[in-house]
Amino acid sequence: MTNRSQQLFERAQRHIPGGVNSPVRAFRSVGGSPCFFASGNGARVTDVDGNSYVDYVGSWGPLILGHAHPAVVAAVQEAAAKGLSFGAPTEMEVEIADLLCDLLPSLDMVRLVSSGTEATMSAIRLARGFTGRDLLIKFEGCYHGHSDSLLVKAGSGMLTFGNPSSGGVPADLAQHTLVLDYNNSAQLEQAFAEHGSRIAAVIVEPVVGNMNLVAPAAGFLQTMRTLCTRHGSVLIFDEVMTGFRVGLGCAQGLYGITPDLTTLGKVIGGGMPVGAFGGRREIMEKIAPLGPVYQAGTLSGNPVAVAAGLATLKLIQAPDFYAQLEQKTKSLCDGLASAAEKSGVAFSAQSIGGMFGLYFRRQCPQNFAEVMECDTAAFNRFFHAMLDAGHYFAPSAFEAGFVSAAHNKADIATTVSAAEEIFRTW
Numbered sequence: 263m264t265n266r267s268q269q270l271f272e273r274a275q276r277h278i279p280g281g282v283n284s285p286v287r288a289f290r291s292v293g294g295s296p297c298f299f300a301s302g303n304g305a306r307v308t309d310v311d312g313n314s315y316v317d318y319v320g321s322w323g324p325l326i327l328g329h330a331h332p333a334v335v336a337a338v339q340e341a342a343a344k345g346l347s348f349g350a351p352t353e354m355e356v357e358i359a360d361l362l363c364d365l366l367p368s369l370d371m372v373r374l375v376s377s378g379t380e381a382t383m384s385a386i387r388l389a390r391g392f393t394g395r396d397l398l399i400k401f402e403g404c405y406h407g408h409s410d411s412l413l414v415k416a417g418s419g420m421l422t423f424g425n426p427s428s429g430g431v432p433a434d435l436a437q438h439t440l441v442l443d444y445n446n447s448a449q450l451e452q453a454f455a456e457h458g459s460r461i462a463a464v465i466v467e468p469v470v471g472n473m474n475l476v477a478p479a480a481g482f483l484q485t486m487r488t489l490c491t492r493h494g495s496v497l498i499f500d501e502v503m504t505g506f507r508v509g510l511g512c513a514q515g516l517y518g519i520t521p522d523l524t525t526l527g528k529v530i531g532g533g534m535p536v537g538a539f540g541g542r543r544e545i546m547e548k549i550a551p552l553g554p555v556y557q558a559g560t561l562s563g564n565p566v567a568v569a570a571g572l573a574t575l576k577l578i579q580a581p582d583f584y585a586q587l588e589q590k591t592k593s594l595c596d597g598l599a600s601a602a603e604k605s606g607v608a609f610s611a612q613s614i615g616g617m618f619g620l621y622f623r624r625q626c627p628q629n630f631a632e633v634m635e636c637d638t639a640a641f642n643r644f645f646h647a648m649l650d651a652g653h654y655f656a657p658s659a660f661e662a663g664f665v666s667a668a669h670n671k672a673d674i675a676t677t678v679s680a681a682e683e684i685f686r687t688w
């Protein structure tokens with residue numbers, strides 16, 4: 263029964279465009295109407311009709327400790343009781359900045375913001391201000407938030423200057439963004455050969471999580487590092503999703519590449535609005551009030567949000583935290599893949615740390631074009647069947663999934679056996 267969710271969704275559409283405050287929540291690509299959630303606890307969420315689900319979305323990544331972790335909730339309550347916001351410096355901001363710079367050797371300095379979008383938008387302005395150049399390289403299928411310069415996709419063919427992929431983005435602005443194929447090192451080399459002296463920055467998801475999960479091919483990130491160094495361009499790793507999700511050292515630690523700037527969000531806020539961008543001192547010193555690149559925020563470094571982030575960042579440093587997370591996530595993927603194989607369903611799955619990708623395609627995709635070959639109708643069937651059985655996956659074939667520390671072996675096992683049942687009569 264989902265009567266209350268349906269009633270709320272109808273009511274929501276009267277005063278909220280599409281009934282949602284962020285588009286993927288609307289279930290448009292999978293069909294049907296979204297679940298309205300009432301509460302979450304550990305690995306589970308409960309909707310307003312009282313249905314309970316094992317949750318593999320985790321608020322799209324932040325909830326690495328699961329829902330309503332007692333230590334995070336207590337930290338938030340304690341901070342809230344002392345005042346919700348000051349618009350003046352607080353001690354906890356210094357603590358989280360120190361901690362982020364300790365955990366990530368590529369960060370000499372860091373600035374807090376309130377979302378991943380703000381972090382990437384500001385990092386790009388900073389890279390442009392630092393280099394005095396305008397041109398930006400991004401990769402098709404990578405999502406870096408919804409600021410103008412980043413809502414651009416490729417035209418057809420190689421090295422096409424971008425066209426906006428959203429209404430309301432000036433073509434003039436999109437022209438400064440060059441969109442290339444993910445995992446295509448040769449194309450990247452060609453772009454630098456042609457435009458190197460004009461390229462302010464390359465921004466990349468070092469592991470992509472926004473066109474489903476796509477892993478970096480051997481050498482791709484290294485090529486990027488080498489070219490940026492050679493041409494004086496700023497390499498920005500957008501780790502808003504991968505940061506403290508694929509490992510304690512983030513993707514840059516996992517692959518051994520040092521970016522010039524890093525953007526963070528999601529996990530570092532533990533479910534509250536926190537983003538950050540940081541990196542090399544000489545670049546970060548260009549930010550106001552030290553330098554000419556302006557960036558500011560009324561609620562930046564908000565004490566209640568930072569309290570949730572700090573509590574989360576403390577707990578993920580426990581020994582074996584990532585080994586266990588990785589093992590559980592891998593067992594989910596292996597279990598689903600072997601269930602599909604038993605029934606002859608064209609399916610593949612892979613995980614990196616606590617994030618995973620499921621594909622209705624025989625092999626894991628390597629780029630946007632291959633992701634587009636996945637069978638979305640099959641995904642939508644799978645999604646709804648799993649939802650009915652009490653397992654909440656992202657409502658789109660083009661999103662990564664997340665396992666939290668609160669998921670136990672039994673949660674994973676019930677999800678795998680639900681999938682076995684569904685694939686048996688596929």
Ligand SMILES: *Cc1c(COP(=O)(O)O)cnc(C)c1O
Nearest residue numbers: 377378379405406407500502503
């Ligand atoms: C989620 C995400 C963003 C945007 O973050 P918001 O907090 O939603 O603004 C940017 N980059 C990546 C890689 C993301 O996954």
